[in-house]
Amino acid sequence: MAAIVRAHGVHKHFGALHVLRGVDLEVAERELVFVIGPSGSGKSTLLRCLNRLEEPSGGRIEVDGIDMLDRRTDINRARQRIGMVFQSFNLYPHMTALGNVALALRKVLKLPRAEADERARAALERVNLADRAGHYPGQLSGGQQQRVAIARAIALEPRVMLFDEPTSALDPELVGGVLQAMRELRESGMTMVVVSHEMGFARAAADRVVFMDHGLVVEEGPPEAVFGAPREERTRAFIRQIDRH
């Protein structure tokens, strides 16, 4: 199967701090890869390097055949193919849900307003929020906000979606709706890279689990294997720890 994401030997320094120390990650089309690891292991940094929100200090990153680190790459065009969902939603508070979703459609894809709104509405429909189109983020629950954020990303019809702890800022009773939206996205065939501690979701939906520690991929495999019979001591320790929660 063709790989959508190919990251090889990715390094990232923050000053003297060596946060990614040669990470390799390939994600096949329609695959859902789960990334787990202790706090500070570099999971967010890795995701942010994939769409170049962070500038890697070394390595190669290709997404959908585009060399992300080539100076000649039009990064704004490349990013249209990579949706991203953040832990803290990052919705634009001065725009309605519809406005949030439609902004890039209008300014990046240059669609006329009516068409952009129509596509935005369809994206909101996919996360079951068509009836909240006119609401501002401040009038929505955390779970609804996160679903709007998902709609904002999928409205551009990306080739891959990156999720950075999409449910960890949510009250427990709101997690389900977001996971449901992600599950439906997965069923529609979206390629996804998910950083999360939702082990139940990982067991049910992930094709592969990647365990990171100290800026390196330590272990990877199918969820049954990584969760049930981890090979590495560090993985075992981490899984024992999160299972206790």
Next chain:
Amino acid sequence: MTWADFTLAFFSLDILRQAWPILLSGLVQTLLLSAMVVPLGLLGGVLLALLSTVRSPWVRWPLMAWVDVFRSLPPLVLLVFVYAGLPFAGLEVSPWGAVAIGFFLNTGAYYGEILRAGIESVPAGQVEAARSTGLSRGQAMAWVVLPQAVRNVLPDLISNTLEVVKLTSIASVVALPELLFQARQAQSVTFNATPIMAAAVAYFVLLWPVVRLLSRLENRQLAGRR
């Protein structure tokens, strides 16, 4: 001084009737002046605030020096320098030109600092979200950051605008016939303080609604923060 003397000196209807046309022309000039210097200052402020987002020390240090200089100079000194000083360098400037330059430099520096604070008050995640959907740096600034920045510092912007409109009265020192200048003219020909009083009342009527609006905004922001 009797009550009658007092009213005659400050509130003489006769004098007011005589001075009315000249006062009115002054008021019109003040309004025109405000309509020029406020947008000019905002323009300068937006430019400075945008420059302040550039990380390079080659931009940072000169910018800081610029803002510090023009916030330190008294606006009146700046204006007199532009009007009366520059001609010695062979640069003749009209009163309007001098006011435009002086206010652009002074007011721009203040608006710039306010807008910079506004931009910095917008969380980094906002730009990241926008950039992740393919918006360019400029688009993210225009559609995501600036609208929020302006909203976050709206009371400061209005408050500064209020000061700027009041400050247009310094244009009288370069003989620009705005409200204060005309009132002084009328006062000196009528030997009566009524024109000055009338000018004061005109400023008050003009600006009091803005002051009220500002109070309401400030109260609302305080309430929102609670």
